[in-house]
């Protein structure tokens with residue numbers, strides 16, 4: 001055994017896994033204690049692997065990690081919350097994959113973000129019992145931007161800083177927020193939000209109220225939130241849970 005080898009325990013959510021060699025997999029966990037961590041699961045692809053079923057996507061697990069030279073090795077796994085069996089259903093899977101991809105893309109390795117952890121754990125629990133999981137995505141996105149400290153102000157124009165008129169604003173993806181009529185370049189087609197839609201967007205971003213009311217995003221607002229996320233990620237998400245594709249998904253059910 002290596003002299004400097006050490007073990008540590010962590011609580012984490014399985015974000016993704018990829019193959020390593022013949023039988024092993026590298027599992028990316030979002031842990032409470034250390035944020036994003038990669039761990040090698042040895043022999044995971046063998047039929048009789050003890051840990052195989054436990055490291056399924058979306059599960060919340062307690063892992064024992066053995067610090068390796070380049071990658072840490074997962075030496076023990078216990079399931080804390082089994083989510084996979086509920087998340088495997090395609091509409092739920094698409095939304096869960098998008099939520100996990102966002103956390104994966106926004107969060108740095110080895111950086112604990114307890115607020116994001118709580119948000120993702122709550123999101124996966126909500127998806128697992130939802131019959132309309134895509135409805136959960138806009139609020140999750142806005143709360144995630146908030147937890148990451150990159151949420152735009154929703155009362156002011158992000159270009160000139162002036163207070164927005166209550167009845168109309170435009171979502172400027174390139175500027176990463178709402179803009180007013182003055183800052184809107186003529187001829188540039190931007191999603192326009194009216195008074196009700198602006199109120200809707202602000203309630204999505206607000207902490208949940210005492211009654212735990214579920215806020216549903218209007219279609220226009222859901223698209224605006226996607227643009228905001230794309231702005232911060234610098235790209236569109238790979239997962240299928242964009243509004244257009246999900247609408248198609250829901251329609252064929």
Ligand SMILES: [Zn+2]
Nearest residue numbers: 157160180183
């Ligand atoms: Zn302005």
